[in-house]
Amino acid sequence: xxxxxxxxxxxxxxxxxxxxxxxxxxxxxxxxxxxxxxxxxxxxxxxxxxxxxxxxxxxxxxxxxxxxxxxxxxxxxxxxxxxxxxxxxxxxxxxxxxxxxxxxxxxxxxxxxxxxxxxxxxxxxxxxxxxxxxxxxxxxxxxxxxxxxxxxxxxxxxxxxxxxxxxxxxxxxxxxxxxxxxxxxxxxxxxxxxxxxxxxxxxxxxxxxxxxxxxxxxxxxxxxxxxxxxxxxxxxxxxxxxxxxxxxxxxxxxxxxxxxxxxxxxxxxxxxxxxxxxxxxxxxxxxxxxxxxx
Amino acid sequence: xxxxxxxxxxxxxxxxxxxxxxxxxxxxxxxxxxxxxxxxxxxxxxxxxxxxxxxxxxxxxxxxxxxxxxxxxxxxxxxxxxxxxxxxxxxxxxxxxxxxxxxxxxxxxxxxxxxxxxxxxxxxxxxxxxxxxxxxxxxxxxxxxxxxxxxxxxxxxxxxxxxxxxxxxxxxxxxxxxxxxxxxxxxxxxxxxxxxxxxxxxxxxxxxxxxxxxxxxxxxxxxxxxxxxxxxxxxxxxxxxxxxxxxxxxxxxxxxxxxxxxxxxxxxxxxxxxxxxxxxxxxxxxxxxxxxxxxxxxxxxxxxxxxxxxxxxxxxxxxxxxxxxxxxxxx
Amino acid sequence: xxxxxxxxxxxxxxxxxxxxxxxxxxxxxxxxxxxxxxxxxxxxxxxxxxxxxxxxxxxxxxxxxxxxxxxxxxxxxxxxxxxxxxxxxxxxxxxxxxxxxxxxxxxxxxxxxxxxxxxxxxxxxxxxxxxxxxxxxxxxxxxxxxxxxxxxxxxxxxxxxxxxxxxxxxxxxxxxxxxxxxxxxxxxxxxxxxxxxxxxxxxxxxxxxxxxxxxxxxxxxxxxxxxxxxxxxxxxxxxxxxxxxxxxxxxxxxxxxxxxxxxxxxxxxxxxxxxxxxxxxxxxxxxxxxxxxxxxxxxxxxxxxxxxxxxxxxxxxxxx
Numbered sequence: 001x002x003x004x005x006x007x008x009x010x011x012x013x014x015x016x017x018x019x020x021x022x023x024x025x026x027x028x029x030x031x032x033x034x035x036x037x038x039x040x041x042x043x044x045x046x047x048x049x050x051x052x053x054x055x056x057x058x059x060x061x062x063x064x065x066x067x068x069x070x071x072x073x074x075x076x077x078x079x080x081x082x083x084x085x086x087x088x089x090x091x092x093x094x095x096x097x098x099x100x101x102x103x104x105x106x107x108x109x110x111x112x113x114x115x116x117x118x119x120x121x122x123x124x125x126x127x128x129x130x131x132x133x134x135x136x137x138x139x140x141x142x143x144x145x146x147x148x149x150x151x152x153x154x155x156x157x158x159x160x161x162x163x164x165x166x167x168x169x170x171x172x173x174x175x176x177x178x179x180x181x182x183x184x185x186x187x188x189x190x191x192x193x194x195x196x197x198x199x200x201x202x203x204x205x206x207x208x209x210x211x212x213x214x215x216x217x218x219x220x221x222x223x224x225x226x227x228x229x230x231x232x233x234x235x236x237x238x239x240x241x242x243x244x245x246x247x248x249x250x251x252x253x254x255x256x257x258x259x260x261x262x263x264x265x266x267x268x269x270x271x272x273x274x275x276x277x278x279x280x281x282x283x284x285x286x287x288x289x290x291x292x293x294x
Numbered sequence: 295x296x297x298x299x300x301x302x303x304x305x306x307x308x309x310x311x312x313x314x315x316x317x318x319x320x321x322x323x324x325x326x327x328x329x330x331x332x333x334x335x336x337x338x339x340x341x342x343x344x345x346x347x348x349x350x351x352x353x354x355x356x357x358x359x360x361x362x363x364x365x366x367x368x369x370x371x372x373x374x375x376x377x378x379x380x381x382x383x384x385x386x387x388x389x390x391x392x393x394x395x396x397x398x399x400x401x402x403x404x405x406x407x408x409x410x411x412x413x414x415x416x417x418x419x420x421x422x423x424x425x426x427x428x429x430x431x432x433x434x435x436x437x438x439x440x441x442x443x444x445x446x447x448x449x450x451x452x453x454x455x456x457x458x459x460x461x462x463x464x465x466x467x468x469x470x471x472x473x474x475x476x477x478x479x480x481x482x483x484x485x486x487x488x489x490x491x492x493x494x495x496x497x498x499x500x501x502x503x504x505x506x507x508x509x510x511x512x513x514x515x516x517x518x519x520x521x522x523x524x525x526x527x528x529x530x531x532x533x534x535x536x537x538x539x540x541x542x543x544x545x546x547x548x549x550x551x552x553x554x555x556x557x558x559x560x561x562x563x564x565x566x567x568x569x570x571x572x573x574x575x576x577x578x579x580x581x582x583x584x585x586x587x588x589x590x591x592x593x594x595x596x597x598x599x600x601x602x603x604x605x606x607x608x609x610x611x612x613x614x615x616x617x618x619x620x621x622x623x624x625x
Numbered sequence: 626x627x628x629x630x631x632x633x634x635x636x637x638x639x640x641x642x643x644x645x646x647x648x649x650x651x652x653x654x655x656x657x658x659x660x661x662x663x664x665x666x667x668x669x670x671x672x673x674x675x676x677x678x679x680x681x682x683x684x685x686x687x688x689x690x691x692x693x694x695x696x697x698x699x700x701x702x703x704x705x706x707x708x709x710x711x712x713x714x715x716x717x718x719x720x721x722x723x724x725x726x727x728x729x730x731x732x733x734x735x736x737x738x739x740x741x742x743x744x745x746x747x748x749x750x751x752x753x754x755x756x757x758x759x760x761x762x763x764x765x766x767x768x769x770x771x772x773x774x775x776x777x778x779x780x781x782x783x784x785x786x787x788x789x790x791x792x793x794x795x796x797x798x799x800x801x802x803x804x805x806x807x808x809x810x811x812x813x814x815x816x817x818x819x820x821x822x823x824x825x826x827x828x829x830x831x832x833x834x835x836x837x838x839x840x841x842x843x844x845x846x847x848x849x850x851x852x853x854x855x856x857x858x859x860x861x862x863x864x865x866x867x868x869x870x871x872x873x874x875x876x877x878x879x880x881x882x883x884x885x886x887x888x889x890x891x892x893x894x895x896x897x898x899x900x901x902x903x904x905x906x907x908x909x910x911x912x913x914x915x916x917x918x919x920x921x922x923x924x925x926x927x928x929x930x931x932x933x934x935x936x937x938x939x940x941x942x943x944x945x
Contacts, residue, residue: 320796454884583794598791606786
């Protein structure tokens with residue numbers, strides 16, 4: 001889009017800081033965070049709740065709560081996003097970057113059919129689209145995420161779907177505009193274990209089809225190890241380690257990463273105590289940081 | 295759906311029967327002998343006895359109740375022989391004062407009350423929702439504070455006090471409006487409007503205030519919902535996010551509250567009509583109270599209960615129409 | 626929170642505090658400190674205390690001001706003008722601080738002071754009775770469930786479906802005059818308790834399923850112990866807030882009923898009834914109407930503001 005010859009990275013984040021005012025003074029929930037993601041690449045951000053990973057994704061989308069302040073630079077394919085007005089930013093949201101949230105039930109509006117909500121996402125970025133065309137796109141998107149009988153289900157309301165199916169709807173909604181970057185914030189946390197694997201498989205599949213980049217935010221190291229090429233470990237708002245997924249698991253450098261890895265229960269573990277991470281460090285007020293925790 | 299309706303309607307009938315029984319009990323057990331009251335000054339024991347027989351007051355209480363109920367659904371005949379009068383269903387009896395059928399008295403005055411109620415309802419919905427929206431979308435600004443101070447006053451000021459203040463300012467001091475009188479729409483639309491303007495405002499003020507607070511709270515709550523975040527993440531323009539994703543869910547509960555308030559409006563109309571001298575059902579009730587005209591009071595109580603109970607059913611139906619989660623799941 | 630002329634049903638619909646659902650209520654001293662920082666709450670509390678003091682010390686205050694509430698002062702009104710008070714501002718001055726009633730010449734200040742007595746007494750008694758009934762029936766329905774719940778819930782449905790104001794008027798007009806104050810309290814409470822009970826019932830139901838109640842039950846605590854030691858303390862915030870918000874409703878209801886002539890009967894002074902008797906004079910002697918009107922408005926406003934702020938402090942999640 002900009003420099004000739006060399007394509008700029010899909011996403012560049014530099015010196016990102018997010019601050020929340022609290023009665024006890026300002027709390028930095030993200031501190032000096034920086035990373036890049038190449039087109040079609042995938043990056044996992046891992047951390048405990050309160051580590052600032054969700055706020056990072058909201059900052060990229062420009063969806064931080066109004067009382068939060070942010071500084072730093074976010075570039076999408078070489079284009080600066082951080083200085084844009086909300087109006088300009090809204091053309092990027094949902095079109096170039098699409099997002100899948102943690103809890104698909106509360107993230108879908110109960111008052112509209114899933115079809116209507118997918119159509120909305122499509123029509124927000126395509127001029128002169130008839131309802132019928134948008135509806136066809138919605139049905140196709142639902143078929144792509146393997147919702148059986150999509151032509152009928154398109155007129156159903158979110159509460160008529162199961163948890164896994166709702167998350168499929170969310171993914172369909174994110175995909176219908178063919179975005180370059182998909183941000184998935186804890187996409188499987190609210191789901192049953194058996195459904196989690198299906199959703200992850202689906203995410204991998206659609207990524208292969210569309211070539212979209214993936215930013216996966218999770219607390220689950222196992223998920224990251226399967227899904228992304230690179231991993232960034234966050235703690236108390238800052239990056240403690242960044243490495244390829246392979247290396248991170250074979251050779252964790254930072255003690256915190258090691259502690260996190262140890263805390264993952266394995267099948268070959270002795271039955272008994274679960275290891276936990278001790279010494280959470282200077283974690284900012286946990287409740288105030290994770291926007292998705294209710 | 296049909297089963298739901300039948301269950302609901304049988305509940306309605308049960309509650310209305312209870313209301314009848316309760317009202318009947320209070321009036322005919324606790325109050326002084328109606329026959330003596332009807333009889334008036336030049337009373338003789340024989341006259342009282344005749345009134346008793348005519349009204350069926352000499353029968354046992356339960357029998358009286360059943361003839362009252364019978365009158366409601368099938369009409370009844372008072373007295374025997376030549377002096378007998380038939381009261382067609384729905385028979386609520388006759389006024390002690392004017393000897394008119396209560397049902398006709400109510401029906402004569404219902405248009406005034408309906409005009410008052412509908413006008414006030416339109417006013418309070420518009421003002422309340424607009425004020426609440428203003429507060430929610432400009433949260434923390436002077437607009438918000440201003441709207442909420444007005445709403446707080448509206449909740450705190452008794453409507454007869456507000457009515458008198460308004461009348462003093464607009465009619466006595468500024469002379470912008472004439473003293474309320476009786477003008478029909480057909481005679482003089484402008485005068486009719488001026489006539490009803492103050493009663494509308496007075497009746498609407500308290501409701502508008504409550505609705506403004508409720509709307510504000512609901513919209514602020516809804517704006518922090520995850521699905522509003524989703525709507526923004528999809529890149530919808532702000533006005534669409536607010537109109538479709540915040541307002542629709544926030545206003546749905548208000549629609550149901552509105553049904554209940556509207557059905558219960560007869561109580562509020564009573565004071566407003568009295569203060570402004572509007573000749574509606576409310577004023578008739580107040581007059582009947584001061585004259586102890588029990589058949590009229592009882593008739594109005596039953597009618598008001600009927601409105602409230604039916605209003606509740608309508609709300610239930612409305613809710614199923616407005617909220618897809620309550621709708622019968624056909625999937 | 627009985628249905629009353631100035632209070633739409635929506636007022637009762639606004640969400641109750643969810644204090645019982647989440648964290649334990651903040652310690653009492655913290656609540657007082659938070660309210661102390663809020664000028665609206667402080668002013669409201671000060672005005673309420675003033676009115677309470679007026680009510681309690683009414684005989685003393687009246688002795689100071691010189692005129693009792695039932696004394697006629699024919700020298701203060703002009704018989705040639707149909708009893709309009711001499712002097713401006715309704716005859717207010719050193720002799721009669723707030724002026725006199727047109728016609729009778731009774732001292733308005735004394736009647737306001739004694740009126741506070743009647744209004745506060747009725748409103749507070751009605752609140753106490755309503756709270757008692759609401760908490761007891763709400764707890765019973767929520768804790769025992771089943772048939773008990775069914776019966777209580779149907780009674781509540783029935784009472785809430787009633788056109789309460791019209792019915793209150795009807796009952797009061799049908800009953801012999803007798804002691805109107807007691808009747809008012811009973812009638813207001815009869816229609817008021819379901820609104821509190823409904824919320825107590827819901828919160829009790831959710832509390833009864835919570836771990837700490839399960840734990841108490843598992844450790845063999847009796848029903849009474851569970852209700853009084855585990856559930857009731859957790860309902861404290863809810864009850865305090867609902868009660869504070871109910872008082873202005875009852876003050877308004879009493880005044881409204883007295884205004885309509887079915888409440889407190891003359892010569893006993895009550896603010897609502899003073900306003901009623903001022904109606905025919907309001908364009909000639911506006912102060913006669915304005916003084917009780919302002920006292921009544923400010924009292925209702927103060928309780929509403931205080932209730933709002935209390936809710937905000939006790940239930941930070943549900944600030945509205």
